[in-house]
Amino acid sequence: NAGVTQTPKFQVLKTGQSMTLQCAQDMNHNSMYWYRQDPGMGLRLIYYSASEGTTDKGEVPNGYNVSRLNKREFSLRLESAAPSQTSVYFCASSLAGVSYEQYFGPGTRLTVT
Amino acid sequence: AQSVTQLDSHVSVSEGTPVLLRCNYSSSYSPSLFWYVQHPNKGLQLLLKYTSAATLVKGINGFEAEFKKSETSFHLTKPSAHMSDAAEYFCVVRGQAAGNKLTFGGGTRVLVKP
Numbered sequence: 443n444a445g446v447t448q449t450p451k452f453q454v455l456k457t458g459q460s461m462t463l464q465c466a467q468d469m470n471h472n473s474m475y476w477y478r479q480d481p482g483m484g485l486r487l488i489y490y491s492a493s494e495g496t497t498d499k500g501e502v503p504n505g506y507n508v509s510r511l512n513k514r515e516f517s518l519r520l521e522s523a524a525p526s527q528t529s530v531y532f533c534a535s536s537l538a539g540v541s542y543e544q545y546f547g548p549g550t551r552l553t554v555t
Numbered sequence: 556a557q558s559v560t561q562l563d564s565h566v567s568v569s570e571g572t573p574v575l576l577r578c579n580y581s582s583s584y585s586p587s588l589f590w591y592v593q594h595p596n597k598g599l600q601l602l603l604k605y606t607s608a609a610t611l612v613k614g615i616n617g618f619e620a621e622f623k624k625s626e627t628s629f630h631l632t633k634p635s636a637h638m639s640d641a642a643e644y645f646c647v648v649r650g651q652a653a654g655n656k657l658t659f660g661g662g663t664r665v666l667v668k669p
Contacts, residue, residue, distance in 0.1 A: 543601045
């Protein structure tokens with residue numbers, strides 16, 4: 443049971459380049475999430491998918507798009523990277539329902555120069 | 556709307572002494588509350604959660620937290636700090652109306668001195 447996996451672990455982009463961050467979970471969870479972590483700000487929700495086939499904006503969606511490819515996989519795309527998107531990105535998943543905790547992946551450290 | 560305030564951005568303790576990490580929350584509904592820990596360059600791990608059952612919640616690694624509705628607090632404690640407790644800790648709230656979306660506090664970084 444790998445839990446939540448993310449690729450890549452590290453990435454450096456130039457301003458204007460695009461890339462896709464991949465996330466997969468093997469826990470049969472319904473809901474998946476993308477967060478970014480910046481110093482002193484905790485984690486902020488970018489997008490989430492409550493169930494397969496649905497996606498919704500979180501707190502900081504601008505500059506990002508997502509795709510819920512199937513129940514296991516949820517990808518985050520940066521179409522035109524900006525230095526303000528330098529951050530650590532975490533994917534998480536959970537069962538549906540308010541009492542269930544989220545399980546987090548190991549993170550992707552992205553630097554945009 | 557919901558929010559979380561972690562009252563200390565840094566806490567320094569000596570090994571073997573108690574740890575107290577303070578958290579206050581705001582929520583329009585009965586909240587679910589969580590504490591997560593993040594060790595350097597790692598993902599987040601759940602320490603414990605409160606979901607309207609017992610107000611004193613025990614978690615992993617000797618941590619516990621008490622939900623106090625009257626004070627809107629959910630402070631995290633451990634009787635005796637260990638070197639391996641050096642990490643960043645996040646208090647997290649989820650309100651009933653927010654689906655399963657979490658709101659994170661800014662984090663408390665714990666330093667444990669030998």
